[in-house]
Amino acid sequence: MAVINLRNITKQFGDYRAVNNVSLDIADGEFVALLGPSGCGKTTLLRLLAGFEEPDEGTISLAGQVVADGVSRQMVAPEDRNLGIVFQSYALWPHMSVARNVGYPLEVRKMLRAERDRRIREALSIVSLENYADRSPSELSGGQRQRVALARCLVMEPRAVLLDEPLANLDVHLRETMQEAFLDFHRRTGATMIYVTHDQAEAMAMADRIAVMDRGHIRQMAAPETLYREPSDQMVAGFVGAGAVLPVGDITLQNNGRCAVRLGDADISARICARVASQTGANDALGLCLRPEDIRVDGHGTLAGKVEDCVYLGGRFRLAVRLANGHALPVYSDLRARIGENISLSVRDGWVFSRQEAA
Numbered sequence: 434m435a436v437i438n439l440r441n442i443t444k445q446f447g448d449y450r451a452v453n454n455v456s457l458d459i460a461d462g463e464f465v466a467l468l469g470p471s472g473c474g475k476t477t478l479l480r481l482l483a484g485f486e487e488p489d490e491g492t493i494s495l496a497g498q499v500v501a502d503g504v505s506r507q508m509v510a511p512e513d514r515n516l517g518i519v520f521q522s523y524a525l526w527p528h529m530s531v532a533r534n535v536g537y538p539l540e541v542r543k544m545l546r547a548e549r550d551r552r553i554r555e556a557l558s559i560v561s562l563e564n565y566a567d568r569s570p571s572e573l574s575g576g577q578r579q580r581v582a583l584a585r586c587l588v589m590e591p592r593a594v595l596l597d598e599p600l601a602n603l604d605v606h607l608r609e610t611m612q613e614a615f616l617d618f619h620r621r622t623g624a625t626m627i628y629v630t631h632d633q634a635e636a637m638a639m640a641d642r643i644a645v646m647d648r649g650h651i652r653q654m655a656a657p658e659t660l661y662r663e664p665s666d667q668m669v670a671g672f673v674g675a676g677a678v679l680p681v682g683d684i685t686l687q688n689n690g691r692c693a694v695r696l697g698d699a700d701i702s703a704r705i706c707a708r709v710a711s712q713t714g715a716n717d718a719l720g721l722c723l724r725p726e727d728i729r730v731d732g733h734g735t736l737a738g739k740v741e742d743c744v745y746l747g748g749r750f751r752l753a754v755r756l757a758n759g760h761a762l763p764v765y766s767d768l769r770a771r772i773g774e775n776i777s778l779s780v781r782d783g784w785v786f787s788r789q790e791a792a
C-alpha cells in the first residue's frame with residue numbers, strides 16, 4: 434500500500450479557494466482522518482486525490498509516481514490510480530447479489546472466474562459477510578451494505594482506500610459498530626486509509642493521525658491525543674474535544690514547558706506551547722484551553738463559579754459552570770449539583786497556545 438504526498442495543493446472554484454496550499458504526507462498503512470466543519474474542503478481534497486478534480490497548483494504523488502501536477506497539467510485518470518473509494522451512498526447494484534457486487538470490478542477487468550471467486554471469498558471474509566454472498570443488497574442493513582462496499586474496493590487490492598463520510602447515513606448505534614468494522618478492516622489489511630468526516634469523535638476513535646481543516650487550510654495534523662492535549666490554535670481547540678478556551682491575563686514562564694496563569698482569583702499551572710513561550714507576560718493573543726477532566730469540584734478550590742446546568746452522563750455528572758469573568762466551563766462531577774449553586778474549582782492542568790491562526 435502506498436505512500437501519499439501532496440505538495441502545495443490549491444483548488445479554486447471561481448474565486449473561492451476550496452483547498453488552499455495544502456501539503457500532506459501519509460505513510461504506508463496509515464489511517465488518516467480529514468476532519469473539519471462543513472465546507473472546509475475535505476471532500477474536495479479527497480476528490481483531488483481520487484483524480485475527480487484537477488489541482489490548480491501543486492503536485493500529488495502516489496508511491497512516488499506523480500499523478501497530478503498543477504503546473505504541467507499532467508493527470509493520471511481516476512481508474513489508473515488504483516484507489517478504492519467508499520462513498521456515503523453505498524452505490525451497490527440492486528439487481529446483483531452481494532458476491533457479484535463485490536466481484537463486479539474484477540468481471541469488468543475480465544479476471545478469470547476461479548481467481549475472481551477466491552478474491553470475493555477473501556474480501557467477504559475480511560468484512561465478516563461470508564454467509565451473505567447470495568443475498569441481494571435489499572436484504573441487508575445499512576451497515577452490512579457499507580461493508581459490501583468496503584469488500585468491493587478491497588478485491589481490487591488498491592494502493593489506498595478513500596472514504597467519504599461512509600457512516601453519515603447510519604444511526605448512532607450502527608455508527609459505533611461500523612467504527613469497529615473499519616478498524617478491524619484496517620488491522621487485517623494494513624491498507625492506507627483516508628477518511629473524511631465532520632464528526633470529531635469518529636475521527637478520534639479510528640485515526641492514527643487527524644488533519645483538522647478549516648477554510649481550505651490544514652490547521653493541524655497530529656495524533657488524536659496530541660490534538661486534544663495540545664491544539665495549535667483556537668479553531669482546533671474549539672473543534673476537537675470538549676472544554677473551553679479562555680482569554681488569559683498575565684503569564685509567567687516556569688520550568689519544563691509549564692507556566693503560571695492568572696485566571697480570576699486562581700493561579701493555574703499549565704503546559705505552554707513552545708512556539709509561544711517567548712510571548713509571555715500580559716498577552717491577549719494567548720488562550721488557555723481547559724479540558725473537563727483537568728478540573729475538580731473542590732471545597733478548597735480557588736476558582737469560583739456558579740452552576741448553570743447539570744446533566745447525568747451515567748457514572749458522573751457534567752456541569753456547565755459560569756465563572757466570575759463571565760466565561761462558561763464544562764466540568765465533570767461525581768455528585769449532582771443544584772442549578773444556581775456557587776461552587777469552587779481546582780484546575781490541575783491546562784494548555785496555553787496562540788489564539789491567532791498559524792497559517
Ligand SMILES: Nc1ncnc2c1ncn2[C@@H]1O[C@H](COP(=O)(O)OP(=O)(O)OP(=O)(O)O)[C@@H](O)[C@H]1O
Nearest residue numbers: 446447451469470471472473474475476477478631
Ligand atoms: N464543483 C464545485 N463548484 C463550486 N464550488 C464547489 C464545488 N465543489 C465544492 N465547492 C465549494 O468548495 C467548498 C468546499 O467544499 P467541500 O465539499 O470540499 O467541503 P466539505 O468540507 O467536504 O464539506 P461537507 O462536510 O459539507 O461535505 C464549499 O464552499 C463548496 O461549496
